[in-house]
Amino acid sequence: MKFFHLALAGSVVLGFPAYAQVSPSTPADVAGVPAQFLPNSKVGPGGFAPKSTPAGYKVNPDPRDFTGSYVNGEGGAPPGGAPPGRGGPPPSGPPPGGSTLPANASAACLPTFGGGAYPVHLISSPGRLTYVEEENHRLRRIYIGGAHPADAQPTFGGDSVGHWDGRTLVIDTIDIEGRDGAHLLERWTRQPDGSIAIVTSNLDAKGKAIGAPTDSTLVWRPDLSFVEDICEDYGEAFGAGYGGGK
């Protein structure tokens, strides 16, 4: 009885009804979870820090060769990427043969501009930098040495052109779908440990800076390899799904 009263009192304080199996987590409960997912984490709000570059890998001596695998560094989105569903359980997916997909899932399958928790893979080749993000298999192509086409249309990846300023790749991006008139200026410089330091400025359509530049890092992760992420398939590739397929 005393326990019941204590639990009731505790649950009133917490704002939950008297659930027998709901309680604040103990240290034992959260053992093994990386500290950044726990309360009072030193990592900033909304941020997380991935594992660092592992030892024993040789950095490419060419500072302009960005080819490799990376993860967004501290300050990037928490794992998971897409925003939570808008209330209620997620869709169970369309039946085979196709039909209208529920709005919240498909909105999350649309590509968006900007980094998330998933690894990013870069390929440097003559005249371009190709940026591949695993999340929803998203692409950015940066044309080095070119100019924005006069008839550029908004795309999810935006239209990016770049030029070298010494060892720094300066990238100018316009025509990002959903960000009318926005103008993004980035400066990418590879660091001695293989990671890429990025300084990002938002400019208005006239080229005037909006707010202060922000710093971010692509942490070099030669230990990671590409894993397919197919938003459209509701997990079928991994052995579950809504019962469609062959």
Next chain:
Amino acid sequence: MRLIRDCLFGLALLGVGAPALAHHSAAAYDRTRNLTVGGTVKEFKWANPHTWLYVMVPDGKGGSDLWSFEGGSVSVLARNGWRADSIQPGQHIRVICQPNRNGSDGGGFIKVIFDDGSSLHIGVI
């Protein structure tokens, strides 16, 4: 013609540049505390863009309530050792979560502890 929803979605993600806060709204969960919730698994949905865990939690009055926990996406969880069949309907588990800020039954799950003491948790990659 862009849907209004797409525009709003894009604006919501504007943030301050490339990686920062590009996707996930941290505001959905109360990140100042973790909650441990025990119950019986109704379903573990191993799907994109997010995994979901549905658990029937005793309500202290003889019945039970459905709690909905949202998790990371499939490839992120898989890199941390989770698989589609890691959690079975009917299993009793304890879910460690960051509870929903709006007080509804659920949250973002970060760890699951099975009755035999084994566990799975999320992690960075």
Next chain:
Amino acid sequence: MKQFRVLLAALAVSLPAGFGHADDHSGFNGVWHLAAKQNALVTSTGTAPPLIVAKGTTDDTDRCLPNGIPRLFLRGTPFRITVGSTMVGEFFETDHAFRLIYLDTPHYDAIAPAYLGQAVGKWDGDTLDIDVNQFNEVTWLDNTGLPHSDKLHLTERLSLDRAGKLHDLITIADPTDYKAPWQTELTFTRSAQTTLAEHYCLKEKGLL
């Protein structure tokens, strides 16, 4: 071949620092498409593929599930090859799909079976040898419903001929669905497109 080396030398003069070595294999770079429209994979011997199970009948790509390999080459859209120092990328207009072929590495630990499998490769002179496994069972090999199992193992030899056409000689081994390994060859020419269009199936099929 001499023309090819002259071309490489010319590229070498115009490239930024770090590129332009004769062995940088940049001859594959660019946008390609099938030399001739093709829906079915044809064996190199002219016989039908030695199928031991039924063909597929429901095309899951109609509901925006991904196309597999080599079917992505048969969708009437171009693709781009991007050669990097440690990986080669193939980027497809269809599905905004891509595959990354990691160079000079063995297959790495599988997380899960994939629509496009897991590709590793190495250069054999100017030919790229590609080894692909860890497919899921969901896709078709071509547009006519040629199936495959998760035991599918592809080896590909990608090379340029003297006329500048790209050839992908594909060996298909799948003991569950086919009596024996068989070969097929796809031929590509350079596309007039210099960029790939963005396609998002869910949006285009009005499934949003």
